[in-house]
Amino acid sequence: xxxxxxxxxxxxxxxxxxxxxxxxxxxxxxxxxxxxxxxxxxxxxxxxxxxxxxxxxxxxxxxxxxxxxxxxxxxxxxxxxxxxxxxxxxxxxxxxxxxxxxxxxxxxxxxxxxxxxxxxxxxxxxxxxxxxxxxxxxxxxxxxxxxxxxxxxxxxxxxxxxxxxxxxxxxxxxxxxxxxxxxxxxxxxxxxxxxxxxxxxxxxxxxxxxxxxxxxxxxxxxxxxxxxxxxxxxxxxxxxxxxxxxxxxxxxxxxxxxxxxxxxxxxxxxxxxxxxxxxxxxxxxxxxxxxxxxxxxxxxxxxxxxxxxxxxxx
Amino acid sequence: xxxxxxxxxxxxxxxxxxxxxxxxxxxxxxxxxxxxxxxxxxxxxxxxxxxxxxxxxxxxxxxxxxxxxxxxxxxxxxxxxxxxxxxxxxxxxxxxxxxxxxxxxxxxxxxxxxxxxxxxxxxxxxxxxxxxxxxxxxxxxxxxxxxxxxxxxxxxxxxxxxxxxxxxxxxxxxxxxxxxxxxxxxxxxxxxxxxxxxxxxxxxxxxxxxxxxxxxxxxxxxxxxxxxxxxxxxxxxxxxxxxxxxxxxxxxxxxxxxxxxxxxxxxxxxxxxxxxxxxxxxxxxxxxxxxxxxxxxxxxxxxxxxxxxxxxxx
Numbered sequence: 001x002x003x004x005x006x007x008x009x010x011x012x013x014x015x016x017x018x019x020x021x022x023x024x025x026x027x028x029x030x031x032x033x034x035x036x037x038x039x040x041x042x043x044x045x046x047x048x049x050x051x052x053x054x055x056x057x058x059x060x061x062x063x064x065x066x067x068x069x070x071x072x073x074x075x076x077x078x079x080x081x082x083x084x085x086x087x088x089x090x091x092x093x094x095x096x097x098x099x100x101x102x103x104x105x106x107x108x109x110x111x112x113x114x115x116x117x118x119x120x121x122x123x124x125x126x127x128x129x130x131x132x133x134x135x136x137x138x139x140x141x142x143x144x145x146x147x148x149x150x151x152x153x154x155x156x157x158x159x160x161x162x163x164x165x166x167x168x169x170x171x172x173x174x175x176x177x178x179x180x181x182x183x184x185x186x187x188x189x190x191x192x193x194x195x196x197x198x199x200x201x202x203x204x205x206x207x208x209x210x211x212x213x214x215x216x217x218x219x220x221x222x223x224x225x226x227x228x229x230x231x232x233x234x235x236x237x238x239x240x241x242x243x244x245x246x247x248x249x250x251x252x253x254x255x256x257x258x259x260x261x262x263x264x265x266x267x268x269x270x271x272x273x274x275x276x277x278x279x280x281x282x283x284x285x286x287x288x289x290x291x292x293x294x295x296x297x298x299x300x301x302x303x304x305x306x307x308x309x310x311x312x313x314x
Numbered sequence: 315x316x317x318x319x320x321x322x323x324x325x326x327x328x329x330x331x332x333x334x335x336x337x338x339x340x341x342x343x344x345x346x347x348x349x350x351x352x353x354x355x356x357x358x359x360x361x362x363x364x365x366x367x368x369x370x371x372x373x374x375x376x377x378x379x380x381x382x383x384x385x386x387x388x389x390x391x392x393x394x395x396x397x398x399x400x401x402x403x404x405x406x407x408x409x410x411x412x413x414x415x416x417x418x419x420x421x422x423x424x425x426x427x428x429x430x431x432x433x434x435x436x437x438x439x440x441x442x443x444x445x446x447x448x449x450x451x452x453x454x455x456x457x458x459x460x461x462x463x464x465x466x467x468x469x470x471x472x473x474x475x476x477x478x479x480x481x482x483x484x485x486x487x488x489x490x491x492x493x494x495x496x497x498x499x500x501x502x503x504x505x506x507x508x509x510x511x512x513x514x515x516x517x518x519x520x521x522x523x524x525x526x527x528x529x530x531x532x533x534x535x536x537x538x539x540x541x542x543x544x545x546x547x548x549x550x551x552x553x554x555x556x557x558x559x560x561x562x563x564x565x566x567x568x569x570x571x572x573x574x575x576x577x578x579x580x581x582x583x584x585x586x587x588x589x590x591x592x593x594x595x596x597x598x599x600x601x602x603x604x605x606x607x608x609x610x611x612x613x614x615x616x617x618x619x620x621x622x623x624x625x626x627x628x
Contacts, residue, residue: 073601083601090602130468146460153570154444155607163600164564167482168498168557175600177563184482243482249491250478254568256467286477286489287387287397288404293469 002058004049004066005308007111010034010086013041015048016308017056017063022122024305026056038081038092046101065105067311068094069114073157076109076314082156085175107314112159113150114310115300116143119261121313123301128258132251133300134161135264136244139174140182144255162186166246181250184243187219187265194222194236205230223269241273245280252295253286263300274299316372318363318380319622321425324348324400327355329362330622331370331377336436338619340370352395352406360415379419381625382408383428387470390423390628396470399488421628426473427464428624429614430457433575435627437615442572446565447614448475449578450558453488454496458569476500480560495564498557501533501579508536508550519544537583555587559594566609567600577614588613 002025007014009032016027030048032041045068053060072084079095081087095106109117116125116133125131125145133143140162144151152158162182163175170179171189183189195214198207205225210216222240225233248260262274278297285294300306316339321328323346330341344362346355359382367374386398393409395401409420423431430439430447439445439459447457454476458465466472476496477489484493485503497503509528512521519539524530536554539547562574576588592611599608614620 083603085601146465151460154572154609155570155603157601157603157607158568158570160567160600163567164478165480165560168480168484168560170482177598246479246482250564251568253474253477254472254565256469256472256474258468284491286474287399287471289397289469289471295468 001064002062003064003312004052005114005311006045006049006066006068007304007307007311008032008045008068008070009111009304009307010071013045013048014305014308015045015052016305017052017058018309018312022118022309022312024308026052027305027308028052028055034087038087038089038094039097042094042097043101046098049102060102060104063104065107065312065314066098066102067114067314068098068106068108069111069307069311070094070108071111073155074108074110075156076107076152079106079108081108107311109150109311109314110143110152110156110159111307112141112143113152114143114314115141115263115302115304115306116145116310117150117313118306118310119263119300119302120145120148122309123306124261124298125259128296130257132255132257132260134248134251134260134262136185136187136262136266137264138187140186141264144257161247161251164247164250166243166250181243181247185240185247189243190219190222190236190240190266191217193239194233197232197236201232204232206233206236219265220269223273241276241280245277245284248277248281248297249284249286252281257295259296259298261298261300263303263306267299267303270299315378316376317378317626318366319428319625320359320363320380320382321618321621321625322346322359322382322384323425323618323621324385327359327362328619328622329359329366330619331366331372332623332626336432336623336626338622340366341619341622342366342369348401352403352408353411356408356411357415360412363416374416374418377418379421379626379628380412380416381428381628382412382420382422383425383621383625384408384422385425388422388424389470390421390466393420393422395422421625423464423625423628424457424466424470424473425621426455426457427466428457428628429455429577429616429618429620430459430624431464431627432620432624433577433614433616434459434462436623437620438575438612439573442610444571445573445575446473446569446571447575447577448562448565450500450576450580451578452501454500455578458571475561475565478561478564480557480564495557495561499554499561503557504533504536504550504554504580505531507553508547511546511550515546518546520547520550533579534583537587555590555594559591559598562591562595562611563598563600566595571609573610573612575612575614577617577620581613581617584613
């Protein structure tokens with residue numbers, strides 16, 4: 001038997017056929033075209049699932065279940081996508097819509113929760129019963145695992161780590177508040193600060209590496225410039241690491257998980273970045289804990305395909 | 315049968331005899347004299363427990379168990395007080411020390427966790443399976459209840475809400491970091507800000523109410539002056555409410571409990587204060603939730619005696 005896992009993301013919908021060991025044996029993506037009505041998007045999502053079954057010489061009876069990892073908060077019991085700030089969805093009954101086209105059991109869950117679940121079974125947080133995944137990308141998402149299960153709060157809205165304020169009255173966040181962690185520790189925050197530094201210091205490598213065209217700056221630029229010795233880029237990178245660490249320390253002081261794994265695009269920066277962050281977190285966490293009692297800070301082992309795998313575990 | 319609950323606090327040790335319905339039928343306190351060795355303090359604590367049994371015409375066989383609510387993080391399995399920033403204790407085996415004097419089962423737990431447990435059974439958060447208690451006093455403590463049980467993190471250090479940073483690079487906190495919530499939303503933070511305002515504006519009622527002797531300022535002063543119309547006091551109170559609300563919103567966005575109850579000294583300010591805070595939290599929480607899905611913000615019903623009662627529930 002196989003399962004289908006779907007990463008229902010803002011830009012792409014990716015569906016994968018997953019075997020019983022958690023391997024994706026085939027996957028395919030279509031553009032989400034998010035500005036359409038939910039019904040139209042979900043019809044495409046269902047068609048994608050059915051198509052990959054056929055393409056792999058399978059029939060729907062070979063599929064045990066379909067799991068959807070959604071970009072937004074999800075009422076997992078009722079199968080409803082409650083809210084997504086980016087999709088502008090409100091209370092869309094995605095399971096009942098999909099069930100019109102797909103006649104196997106369907107479940108849905110927040111994508112970061114799927115990520116956390118897969119990572120805790122197959123990835124970096126394997127073996128830890130209490131763990132957290134934080135994805136640092138355009139925004140910040142989070143998934144909480146307590147006693148090997150997803151913890152999603154009373155109304156499926158827990159884990160919004162990106163929207164905890166770390167700078168009272170600080171940078172405007174998309175959620176409406178000011179100074180959220182997401183406004184500093186996301187890729188967006190990093191790029192803003194790197195660009196401001198480049199504007200202030202046209203003599204910097206930050207500026208020169210993009211020939212002054214700030215549109216070309218990527219999340220890698222400040223890290224590469226810093227490695228080449230640019231003091232301005234170093235300052236940007238150090239400040240960014242401090243912001244990332246600060247939010248992680250806050251999470252540790254509140255929830256004290258065994259491990260936090262960092263996923264998302266910023267994961268690609270790699271060990272140099274995570275080592276700095278882990279050091280800061282270890283030094284500043286409340287309680288003067290012995291080393292072995294400190295929350296482990298690491299990179300996730302899996303990329304966004306973890307959402308597909310996690311969705312089949314629901 | 316009865317149980318004994320002990321509130322093992324910084325200034326006083328209060329022990330109470332609690333009946334099976336959670337009523338304190340007798341209680342008595344002794345000064346902690348915290349600068350002594352742990353053994354000396356715990357000997358006094360044990361003597362207090364034995365004395366109140368005798369004073370009430372009971373014998374030790376009438377006592378089912380003794381529970382200790384400790385000011386610090388506690389390894390509840392091993393009965394060890396792991397760490398307390400105020401006591402300067404590290405890894406004190408309090409259960410095995412007490413067991414030398416008291417021959418009934420003894421358990422210990424963090425005091426805020428005891429508070430949260432008692433409140434969830436008898437107080438304001440009764441009926442909610444996921445709730446949080448935050449005490450705003452000299453410092454900020456917290457207790458987390460998930461699925462009707464204490465959640466204390468992997469190493470008994472969760473719920474340190476006071477030590478999540480809300481102002482990057484802000485006021486120095488006793489924990490070593492800067493800008494912690496405790497440095498703003500505790501009584502200490504309120505008094506600092508009220509005193510600074512009074513220094514800047516000797517024409518304010520804040521200043522006049524204490525005849526310029528800032529030592530006389532209490533947490534009630536800014537609230538009383540504000541109620542009398544003093545614009546400076548109003549500003550202090552409004553800013554303080556914003557700080558309190560901001561931390562609560564952060565907690566809701568991370569954990570989304572059904573209810574958060576505010577205890578501690580600031581609870582005495584009453585409904586006017588909590589209504590303002592609850593309004594701010596309701597408006598700013600992430601996710602545009604419907605009213606019935608918003609985390610309820612309320613005052614605790616019980617005072618610090620909840621620690622005694624909660625300790626008997628361990």
